[in-house]
Each structure stands twice: as structure tokens, then as C-alpha cells.
Amino acid sequence: MSKIIKALTIAGSDSSGGAGIQADLKTFEEYGTYGFSALTTIVTMDPDNGWHHNVYPIDAAIVAEQLKTVFAGGPVDAMKTGMLGSVDIVKVAEKAIKENLQTNVVIDPVMVCKGEDEVLNPESANAIRDLLLPLATVATPNLFEAGVLSGLGKLTSIDEMKEAARLIHALGTQNVVVKGGKALGGDLAIDVFFDGSEYTVLETAKIEPAYNHGAGCTFAAAITGGLANGLSVHDAVVKAKDFVSAAIRSGYAFNQYVGPVFHGGYRLER
Numbered sequence: 573m574s575k576i577i578k579a580l581t582i583a584g585s586d587s588s589g590g591a592g593i594q595a596d597l598k599t600f601e602e603y604g605t606y607g608f609s610a611l612t613t614i615v616t617m618d619p620d621n622g623w624h625h626n627v628y629p630i631d632a633a634i635v636a637e638q639l640k641t642v643f644a645g646g647p648v649d650a651m652k653t654g655m656l657g658s659v660d661i662v663k664v665a666e667k668a669i670k671e672n673l674q675t676n677v678v679i680d681p682v683m684v685c686k687g688e689d690e691v692l693n694p695e696s697a698n699a700i701r702d703l704l705l706p707l708a709t710v711a712t713p714n715l716f717e718a719g720v721l722s723g724l725g726k727l728t729s730i731d732e733m734k735e736a737a738r739l740i741h742a743l744g745t746q747n748v749v750v751k752g753g754k755a756l757g758g759d760l761a762i763d764v765f766f767d768g769s770e771y772t773v774l775e776t777a778k779i780e781p782a783y784n785h786g787a788g789c790t791f792a793a794a795i796t797g798g799l800a801n802g803l804s805v806h807d808a809v810v811k812a813k814d815f816v817s818a819a820i821r822s823g824y825a826f827n828q829y830v831g832p833v834f835h836g837g838y839r840l841e842r
């Protein structure tokens with residue numbers, strides 16, 4: 573057996589299986605990596621109440637214990653964060669990254685689930701901005717999150733996405749991808765990658781129906797899988813865009829409310 577490649581996610585549980593830690597571990601597997609996890613929150617969706625999301629954060633001390641377990645084997649080849657749930661959990665993630673000299677850190681600054689109100693309180697969003705972005709190899713905000721982190725508010729064009737990427741890079745992350753996804757108008761799903769000097773605009777035709785619940789988590793987990801396998805950040809992002817596009821194409825209607833991506837789509841198309 574060749575060397576085991578290790579990938580870690582610090583994220584919430586999406587009981588419906590498309591996003592969160594479920595998306596991350598399934599994606600890590602597709603990338604041939606061994607997945608570790610530290611669970612931060614449990615999210616449930618209520619079919620009797622318009623698919624309303626309930627978010628239950630886990631005690632930060634228990635998140636810290638999980639990370640102690642994971643890092644007992646030393647740093648991993650790459651890691652990501654997703655929904656963190658409280659300022660204390662953000663601080664636990666920050667401490668673990670610093671103490672373990674962890675590199676290849678993907679920060680997905682989850683503030684919203686599609687179509688839902690903000691799930692993270694503003695304090696947690698500020699903590700991600702101030703404590704985690706300076707530790708990030710790459711940050712992957714969606715259009716809404718990029719508007720919040722950059723302070724620009726609603727973003728409506730590629731130029732505004734580029735400006736947001738520049739401002740978010742200045743917060744300390746080494747690279748940033750602003751995901752336009754379905755949220756940006758037009759026929760294309762456009763993401764803007766910025767490495768601190770050059771912009772790369774990644775675009776695909778918008779896939780319809782847009783079975784994209786979990787697309788953001790899957791995209792960030794795919795970048796993590798690419799980095800763990802030794803790809804450059806640029807190449808990991810480009811491959812992740814292909815990976816998530818295939819996952820959306822293979823998605824399905826779970827019920828009247830939600831259509832998750834299928835994380836094995838990229839493999840099935842080959």
C-alpha cells in the first residue's frame with residue numbers, strides 16, 4: 573500500500589447528506605484520501621415547516637477533544653473548515669491549526685445555507701474573518717459571503733467579484749475563490765480565483781435543474797483533496813470546478829425542497 577494521504581474537515585453535519593461533513597468525507601474518498609472529521613454542529617431540516625433549518629452547535633470543548641484525537645497522528649496533508657457554529661468553535665479551530673503547524677488550509681466561510689436566512693451570527697462571521705482567514709491557503713466564499721467579508725454588500729458583476737476577491741485577499745488569505753454560482757445573474761456559473769497578483773475567471777454553463785445543495789462544501793472539499801494530493805492551489809481549484817460541475821450534473825431531487833449534488837458524479841462521468 574502506498575502512502576496514506578490524509579484530509580481533515582472541521583464542519584457541521586447535514587442530515588440530508590449533500591452538504592457539510594457528509595459532503596466532505598464523500599469527496600475526500602473520491603480523491604483517494606483518508607478522511608478525518610471534527611463535528612461542530614448538527615443541522616436538521618423540517619419537512620413539516622417548509623424545510624426550515626435548525627442548527628445545533630456542539631460544545632466547543634468537545635470539538636477541541638476531537639481535534640486532539642485527529643492531530644495525535646500529526647498534521648494532515650490538507651484540511652478544510654465548513655460551518656463552525658460559534659465564536660468559541662472558531663477559536664478552537666484557530667488554535668488547532670496554529671499548534672499543529674497545519675498547512676494547506678481551506679477556509680469555506682459558511683454563513684448561509686442556500687435559500688435560508690443567515691445561519692451564523694455576525695460574531696461568528698467576524699471571528700472567521702479575523703482569526704481564520706489569516707491562516708488560510710485558500711478561502712471559498714459564495715457571493716453572499718464575499719459581499720459580507722469584503723464589506724461591499726451585494727455583488728452583481730465579475731468586476732465586483734474581483735474587487736471583493738482583492739479585499740478578502742488583503743484580510744490575510746493567500747488565495748481566494750469568490751463563487752458566483754447560481755447567485756450571479758446570466759447563463760454562466762462564474763467563479764473568480766485570485767492568488768494575490770492574477771485573477772482567473774472560471775466559468776461553466778449553468779446546469780439546470782440546479783441540484784446544487786452542498787455544491788459549496790463539495791467544491792471546498794475537492795480543493796482540499798487536490799491540495800492533499802500535491803496539486804498547486806491553482807490546479808486544485810480548476811479541478812474542483814470540474815468535480816463540482818459533474819456532481820451537480822449527477823444531482824437529484826431528494827424531495828420538493830432540496831436537490832443535493834452527487835459526490836461521485838466526476839468518477840461516473842469517466
Ligand SMILES: Nc1ncnc2c1ncn2[C@@H]1O[C@H](COP(=O)(O)OP(=O)(O)O)[C@@H](O)[C@H]1O
Pocket residue numbers: 686713714715751752753754755761762763776777778779780781782783784786787788789791813816817820
Ligand atoms: N447551477 C449551477 N450550474 C453550474 N455550477 C454551479 C451551479 N450552482 C453552483 N455552481 C458552482 O458550484 C460551486 C459552489 O458554488 P455555490 O453554489 O455558489 O456555493 P455555496 O453552496 O457555498 O452557496 C461553484 O463552483 C459554483 O460556480
Ligand SMILES: Cc1ncc(COP(=O)(O)O)c(C=O)c1O
Pocket residue numbers: 583584585586587591592593615654655682684685686784785786787788789790
Ligand atoms: C452542516 C452544513 N454545512 C454547510 C452547509 C452549506 O452548504 P452549501 O455547500 O450548499 O453551501 C449546509 C447547508 O445546509 C449544512 O447543513
Ligand SMILES: [Mg+2]
Pocket residue numbers: 682684714788789
Ligand atoms: Mg457554502
